[in-house]
Amino acid sequence: MKLFLGFFKLKSSSISSFVLFSYAISLFPFTVYFFATNKCLLMEWEILSASSASMCLSLILDPVGISFSNVVCFISACVMLFSSSYMSSDIFLSRFVALVMMFVLSMNLLVFIPNLAALLIGWDGLGIVSFALVIYYQNTKSLSAGMLTALANRVGDVMLLLSIGFCVTQGHWNVLFMWHSDFSPVLAFCIVVAGMTKSAQIPFSSWLPAAMAAPTPVSALVHSSTLVTAGVFLLIRFFPFLNSFEGFKVGLLFVSVLTLLMAGIGANYEYDLKKVIALSTLSQLGVMMMSLGLGMPFLALFHLYTHALFKAMLFLCAGAIIHNNSNCQDLRQLGNLWNQMPLTISCLNVANLALCGAPFMSGFYSKDLILETSLFSPCSLLMILLIFLATGMTAAYSIRLSIYSLWGHSNHFGMHQNYDEDASITSAIIPLSIVSIFGGKAMQTAVLEFDELIVLPIPYKLLTITVILLGAWIALVLWQSPRISTTGGSKIMSFNSLMWFLAPLSTQPIILVPLTSGGNFFKSLDQGWLELFGGRGIFILSKNTAKINQVFQSKLISSFVMMMTTSAALFVFVVILSYQ
Numbered sequence: 001m002k003l004f005l006g007f008f009k010l011k012s013s014s015i016s017s018f019v020l021f022s023y024a025i026s027l028f029p030f031t032v033y034f035f036a037t038n039k040c041l042l043m044e045w046e047i048l049s050a051s052s053a054s055m056c057l058s059l060i061l062d063p064v065g066i067s068f069s070n071v072v073c074f075i076s077a078c079v080m081l082f083s084s085s086y087m088s089s090d091i092f093l094s095r096f097v098a099l100v101m102m103f104v105l106s107m108n109l110l111v112f113i114p115n116l117a118a119l120l121i122g123w124d125g126l127g128i129v130s131f132a133l134v135i136y137y138q139n140t141k142s143l144s145a146g147m148l149t150a151l152a153n154r155v156g157d158v159m160l161l162l163s164i165g166f167c168v169t170q171g172h173w174n175v176l177f178m179w180h181s182d183f184s185p186v187l188a189f190c191i192v193v194a195g196m197t198k199s200a201q202i203p204f205s206s207w208l209p210a211a212m213a214a215p216t217p218v219s220a221l222v223h224s225s226t227l228v229t230a231g232v233f234l235l236i237r238f239f240p241f242l243n244s245f246e247g248f249k250v251g252l253l254f255v256s257v258l259t260l261l262m263a264g265i266g267a268n269y270e271y272d273l274k275k276v277i278a279l280s281t282l283s284q285l286g287v288m289m290m291s292l293g294l295g296m297p298f299l300a301l302f303h304l305y306t307h308a309l310f311k312a313m314l315f316l317c318a319g320a321i322i323h324n325n326s327n328c329q330d331l332r333q334l335g336n337l338w339n340q341m342p343l344t345i346s347c348l349n350v351a352n353l354a355l356c357g358a359p360f361m362s363g364f365y366s367k368d369l370i371l372e373t374s375l376f377s378p379c380s381l382l383m384i385l386l387i388f389l390a391t392g393m394t395a396a397y398s399i400r401l402s403i404y405s406l407w408g409h410s411n412h413f414g415m416h417q418n419y420d421e422d423a424s425i426t427s428a429i430i431p432l433s434i435v436s437i438f439g440g441k442a443m444q445t446a447v448l449e450f451d452e453l454i455v456l457p458i459p460y461k462l463l464t465i466t467v468i469l470l471g472a473w474i475a476l477v478l479w480q481s482p483r484i485s486t487t488g489g490s491k492i493m494s495f496n497s498l499m500w501f502l503a504p505l506s507t508q509p510i511i512l513v514p515l516t517s518g519g520n521f522f523k524s525l526d527q528g529w530l531e532l533f534g535g536r537g538i539f540i541l542s543k544n545t546a547k548i549n550q551v552f553q554s555k556l557i558s559s560f561v562m563m564m565t566t567s568a569a570l571f572v573f574v575v576i577l578s579y580q
Contacts, residue, residue: 012097013084014424020077020104027070034063042114042176058115058174064301065111068233071305072111072225074435075312076104078428082316083217085424086323096136100221103129107226111233116173117164120157123230126198127153130227134214145213152207156197156231163190178241188245191238192252199231199285201259206503208282212274216319219274223281224312229304232288239297253293253379257386260286262500264393268400269493273318273329276401280355281311283394290387291370294377303366306354306440310363313432314351320344320425321405331404338406343426345406347433352398354436356468357391362440367391369454371464376454391464392471399475 033039040062048055080100087093106129110122127150135146166183167173181187200208208228212219222228235242235252242248263282270276284307291300321337321344322329338345354363357371374387531537 011084011088012094013080013087016097016101017077017080017084020073020080024070024074024077027066027073031063031067031070034061034066038063056115057113057118059112060114060176061112064236067305068111068301069108071308072104072107075225075308075432076100076221078312078316078432079217079221081424082220082319082428083215085422086217086319087215096215099129099133099136100218103133103218103221103226107230110230114175114237116160116167116175118173119175120160120164123160123198124157126227126230127157130211130222133218133222134211136215136218137213142213145210148210149207152200152204153197155204156194159190159194159197163187163194166190175237175241178238180244185245188238188242188248191234192242192248195231195235196255196289197231198234199228199289200282201231201255201285201289202262203502205259205262205282206505209275209278209503212272212278216274216315216322219278220312220315220319223278223315225304225308228281228285229288229308232285232292232300232304235289235292236297236301239292243295249293249295251293252289253383256286256289256293257383257390258286259283260290260390261386261393262502264390264397266498266500267397268393271331273322273331273334273401273405274315276331276397277311277314277318280314280394280397283390284311284355286390287367287370290374294370294373294379296370296373299366299369299373302443303363303370305443306362306366306436309432309439310351310354310361310436313347313429313436314355316425316429316432317344317348317351320422320429321348323425331401334405336407344429347429348406349402350433350436352402354440356395356398356472357464358468359465360441362436362438362443365440365444368464372454372456372461375456375460375463388463388467392467392474395468395471396475396478399472400478403476 040060043059043061044056045059046054046056080097083093083096083100087096090096102125106122106125108122109125110119113119113122130153131146131150134149135142164173166187169181169183170179197204208223211222211227214222260283263279263286267276267279267283270279284303288300288303288307291297291303321334321341324341325334328334350361354361357364357367371387371391374384
């Protein structure tokens with residue numbers, strides 16, 4: 001009985017974490033079974049049938065969907081456990097938990113529904129709930145970040161709606177049975193743009209760092225396995241259909257490599273701890289899209305899983321650091337954390353090593369394969385150079401982050417306290433760190449199969465690790481004794497730190513013309529011609545007429561004379577008419 005009553009005294013975040021852990025553990029045997037047998041179950045529920053048209057809700061159970069749901073719910077469970085400590089002082093904790101659970105539900109709906117029309121339930125659910133979570137701390141900065149996130153993602157929503165319209169000629173909306181029609185090229189373009197907006201590829205990248213205005217547990221969830229991976233997942237689902245178009249892979253490869261490069265350069269100039277990790281997410285999304293551009297959808301999915309696990313841990317460690325340092329996110333105000341928070345910093349280093357692609361970490365198995373595929377595939381030399389340059393930058397910004405916050409001189413405020421004793425935080429981080437170390441090898445050997453044999457010379461095989469070590473060495477040389485930078489800076493620094501000016505270009509210039517034209521219309525129409533000829537003009541005319549009439553009627557003698565004159569005129573008029 002005490003245990004039963006104690007369960008109801010738990011926080012809502014702890015209860016939801018327990019539910020999600022239970023779901024993830026119970027789903028794991030099904031994941032193994034579906035991967036072992038490679039089965040696919042498609043279920044359709046006919047909601048409405050009129051004449052020859054029918055409306056169905058489809059559900060699919062396949063290895064991709066079930067494993068994705070398993071990863072999402074495992075990460076969400078760890079994040080909710082972390083939230084019970086991180087958000088403990090929040091008076092609206094139950095509201096926060098409800099929003100996060102809606103977020104997880106929307107992602108699961110997106111994964112299990114292969115019907116393009118019904119897919120909108122999960123797709124739009126992600127968009128609406130992400131807006132509510134980004135503006136969770138109700139201030140002007142959060143609102144502007146939320147509006148940027150929502151409006152950038154609305155472009156993708158519109159493209160998905162257009163693709164639903166173009167599918168009408170096929171007579172169905174099932175993702176698995178697409179065939180070619182007159183609208184197929186436009187349909188493919190709409191789906192690719194929808195995927196690019198959700199996964200923040202160039203030119204839709206500016207909303208991803210802006211979404212850091214949300215609480216850190218939300219950032220961990222958004223940047224690991226939910227919102228940003230929805231676009232990659234959509235393209236993986238549609239890959240057999242999209243792959244039949246000639247320019248799809250080339251265009252996607254070009255955009256993804258540009259995104260990868262831009263995010264890598266931007267992260268090396270950023271001083272906000274959460275934004276550095278956000279830009280690293282953008283960089284890894286570029287790697288996933290690059291894998292799709294190279295024609296390897298399952299390799300992209302493999303990297304999506306490994307990245308989701310170590311990126312969630314990276315965000316949770318960053319959240320613990322921020323929480324224990326008076327909510328300070330500036331790298332220049334941290335330092336010497338390794339002997340104050342040893343467990344958190346150890347897990348952060350594991351996540352950093354996995355992000356760089358260090359050997360035998362989970363990120364190594366997926367990222368190394370993608371880079372070797374780029375060497376094996378018929379890419380141009382420029383693309384290869386840009387890919388490996390961006391890979392070196394990944395190591396550089398990871399080492400820079402560690403030097404500033406973990407190993408450098410202590411730049412804390414006078415009174416601060418750091419500790420690793422919170423059970424909710426450590427019990428959320430440790431499972432993720434174990435999976436981040438051993439998960440990559442386990443997935444590669446037991447789960448994912450790769451048909452192609454990649455044969456490369458020894459120098460090419462060692463190229464990836466060489467580039468990573470070179471990037472780390474350059475970062476160590478540059479940031480060995482970091483200085484507090486002065487205000488201002490060169491134009492090149494501004495160009496790189498503002499994501500190639502994508503952040504300002506995505507906001508002010510886009511709304512400038514509509515705002516000014518709207519203001520001019522308001523002045524000329526609402527406050528101009530419509531004032532004269534609209535309701536207000538008629539009101540003023542009738543008021544003036546009534547005033548004149550009132551003045552006229554107020555003079556009794558004039559009125560009497562007027563009545564006599566009018567009566568005489570009427571009498572004369574009637575007499576004349578009667579004589580005629």
